[in-house]
Amino acid sequence: MIRFENVDVVYPGGFPGLKKVDLNIEAGEFVVIVGLSGAGKSTLIRTINGLVPYTSGTLTVGDEVVDPSSRRQLRRLRSRVGMIFQSFNLVSRISVLSNVLVGRSSQTSSWRSLLGWYRAADKEIAFQSLERVGIVEKAYNRASALSGGQQQRVAIARVLAQDPEVILADEPVASLDPPTAHQVLQDLRRINRELGITTIVNLHHLDMARRYADRVIGMRGGEVVFDGPVEAATDAAIEGVYQRSLTAEDVAPDAPVSVDEALGAEDGPEEGPEVEGGGSAASPAERAGR
Numbered sequence: 001m002i003r004f005e006n007v008d009v010v011y012p013g014g015f016p017g018l019k020k021v022d023l024n025i026e027a028g029e030f031v032v033i034v035g036l037s038g039a040g041k042s043t044l045i046r047t048i049n050g051l052v053p054y055t056s057g058t059l060t061v062g063d064e065v066v067d068p069s070s071r072r073q074l075r076r077l078r079s080r081v082g083m084i085f086q087s088f089n090l091v092s093r094i095s096v097l098s099n100v101l102v103g104r105s106s107q108t109s110s111w112r113s114l115l116g117w118y119r120a121a122d123k124e125i126a127f128q129s130l131e132r133v134g135i136v137e138k139a140y141n142r143a144s145a146l147s148g149g150q151q152q153r154v155a156i157a158r159v160l161a162q163d164p165e166v167i168l169a170d171e172p173v174a175s176l177d178p179p180t181a182h183q184v185l186q187d188l189r190r191i192n193r194e195l196g197i198t199t200i201v202n203l204h205h206l207d208m209a210r211r212y213a214d215r216v217i218g219m220r221g222g223e224v225v226f227d228g229p230v231e232a233a234t235d236a237a238i239e240g241v242y243q244r245s246l247t248a249e250d251v252a253p254d255a256p257v258s259v260d261e262a263l264g265a266e267d268g269p270e271e272g273p274e275v276e277g278g279g280s281a282a283s284p285a286e287r288a289g290r
């Protein structure tokens with residue numbers, strides 16, 4: 001699905017962002033990238049959708065080799081690869097629904113997008129996306145009126161409305177308190193399982209990485225220095241990535257549990273909203289009060 005072959009990124013000024021990265025990420029995987037600040041996690045993620053152009057090697061997404069110099073191809077790539085950011089990146093003064101409809105822009109003529117005249121089918125997709133993250137009732141609220149966790153769910157719904165093959169999430173829970181962070185990660189994990197969307201997430205805290213990842217990639221100095229199933233991401237392995245001992249803060253923001261304990265923990269409670277069927281005959285739009 002995503003293949004890095006000997007990929008380098010050199011930032012303007014000559015700073016190396018990625019060094020000789022070789023990676024294969026299969027369709028449907030849920031991959032978490034860990035590493036200390038400055039390790040190259042964001043660079044790796046942003047290279048996949050062309051936000052950061054790679055300077056040598058070959059990057060393939062699906063069946064297309066990414067050509068950072070082709071604006072047309074980058075537009076197409078970004079319609080297939082959705083991105084979620086730490087700061088949500090919503091338009092705060094417009095409604096939740098309008099924000100989610102932005103995810104339909106690549107399928108909508110520019111005059112319709114500009115005027116906000118989205119087709120009924122696109123609105124239905126937007127409602128269904130909001131339903132999938134459990135906040136369809138907020139469709140007509142201003143985005144700014146929502147909590148951080150709800151805003152991140154809107155951002156996930158916007159990406160879902162794109163019908164993406166890949167979701168990239170760059171520190172998606174760094175601005176959220178731990179319980180809310182877990183809920184957002186549970187949403188991403190559930191969506192990955194239900195829809196089979198390849199998902200790549202940068203995370204700082206190891207308890208979260210270990211709870212949600214299938215596979216962990218460790219980075220240091222722009223290089224991939226660890227790549228294995230979550231079971232292999234032991235304390236010793238991550239200490240090898242960080243090149244120092246782990247601290248409580250590495251593991252969890254405010255709950256210093258043993259990392260090996262977290263690794264052995266059962267799956268987190270699947271608290272996400274019921275999505276299929278839901279026990280109600282009402283459509284998502286009806287539940288939103290349309």
Ligand SMILES: Nc1ncnc2c1ncn2[C@@H]1O[C@H](COP(=O)(O)OP(=O)(O)OP(=O)(O)O)[C@@H](O)[C@H]1O
Nearest residue numbers: 011012015017035036037038039040041042043044
């Ligand atoms: N636009 C840029 N120009 C020059 N150097 C950059 C640029 N963006 C990132 N870098 C450098 O590239 C390196 C990797 O940065 P990156 O943001 O990918 O790290 P990260 O692992 O995501 O860090 P963090 O966890 O702090 O976000 C850092 O040393 C950073 O200073």
